[in-house]
Amino acid sequence: MTNLFSPNTTSHNDWEVLKDLQWHCTKCELKSGQAKTWQVWRQEKGIQLDKDEKGNWFKRQMCHTCNFTTIHRKLKSLEILDETKSRSGVSQYLARKIKMLFKNEEAFLLRPISSNQLEVDHKFPQARWGGDEIENKPTMSEAEIREKFILLTRSNNLLKSRYCEKCVETGKRGVFPGIYFWHQGDENWQGDKHDEKGCIGCFWYDPYKWREELNIIVNK
Incomplete structure (x- = not known):
């Protein structure tokens, strides 16, 4: 070959x-x-x-x-x-749709940047998948997109991958650099290796929800 x-x-x-x-x-x-x-x-x-x-x-x-x-x-x-x-991956049409929905906002620092510098990333990391994902249809609703994807630059996408791979290896969940906060659970991974629920509470799984929950505590 x-x-x-x-x-x-x-x-x-x-x-x-x-x-x-x-x-x-x-x-x-x-x-x-x-x-x-x-x-x-x-x-x-x-x-x-x-x-x-x-x-x-x-x-x-x-x-x-x-x-x-x-x-x-x-x-x-x-x-x-x-x-x-x-049949796998995210089509160009769907990628454009996702970027338009998020208004080209990068999830790590909440900054709008050029579309060609953004990558569509799965919230649930590939390192924890039990097999290939189901097809991502171009007709996905806005709610389905927000539930499944975020936008990251290449460098931040790689940073997320490193945190997620380390989590798989050690059972210790990732952090936003310098801030040790999980809005659900703690640093220890809970549940089956392939259970997406184990990611809930981690910054890298949903940066938007993580910030929302942290602000609730800060503003009390």
């Missing part, structure tokens, strides 16, 4: 490493450590990633090269699933 990615890119390098269909370390062999990258591979590119015994899209194991226990990734097959590629 020909490499799908442009030469001299992170994904091009990682494909070359993974095409032997073996588990590879994200610390010393693969260049991308972000869960979002692998989500794009599966949902937008139709690339088949393998799962571990627990159904995760990764495996934590000892790497005999760097001698650390790290997250490993593996291709299940070199075949591209065109059906998955065509």
